[in-house]
Amino acid sequence: MKHIPQVSHLSDHMGCTYFDQEVQKIGRKLAAEYGLDIKTDNVKGFNGFAGAKDNSEKTAAFIKNINNLKPGVYMFVEHPALDTPEMQHTGHAGNYSVAADRQMVTDVFTSKEVMAAIKAKNVKLISYADLPKIR
Numbered sequence: 001m002k003h004i005p006q007v008s009h010l011s012d013h014m015g016c017t018y019f020d021q022e023v024q025k026i027g028r029k030l031a032a033e034y035g036l037d038i039k040t041d042n043v044k045g046f047n048g049f050a051g052a053k054d055n056s057e058k059t060a061a062f063i064k065n066i067n068n069l070k071p072g073v074y075m076f077v078e079h080p081a082l083d084t085p086e087m088q089h090t091g092h093a094g095n096y097s098v099a100a101d102r103q104m105v106t107d108v109f110t111s112k113e114v115m116a117a118i119k120a121k122n123v124k125l126i127s128y129a130d131l132p133k134i135r
Helices: 021-033 055-067 098-110 112-120 129-134
Strands: none
Touching: 055 112, 098 112, 112 129
16 A cells, blocks of 8 residues: 555445455455455445435435434435536536536535534444444
8 A cells, every 4th residue: 555545445336346255255365355344234324415416406305305314324425516517527428417416415415404414413424444443
């Protein structure tokens, strides 16, 4: 990790290691070897946007779900980004609005209302690097 000390974990994003058992074994071995294994067995899922379509719906759903949190460790994975020319080239058949969708994620995450709900509920935001410390 000498050349990339900021690396916090190794994961199988979108199941990329599940296509072959040997790839899974290699992934687990590398994660263990470099101390990048994350245990999420006791981490609860956070519903986040709950199928909302636009910014106002996403923000309202996110705040509602924050307010419904019970004590525990939750994980919500999203991909915030800016709707820039570079991001506008990201997409695939069935979803060419990736840049706009990810801009909405950024807008929700940075909205004053969401930040106020996080503060009011006393939610502590953590990273993957924090997971081993709270186990």
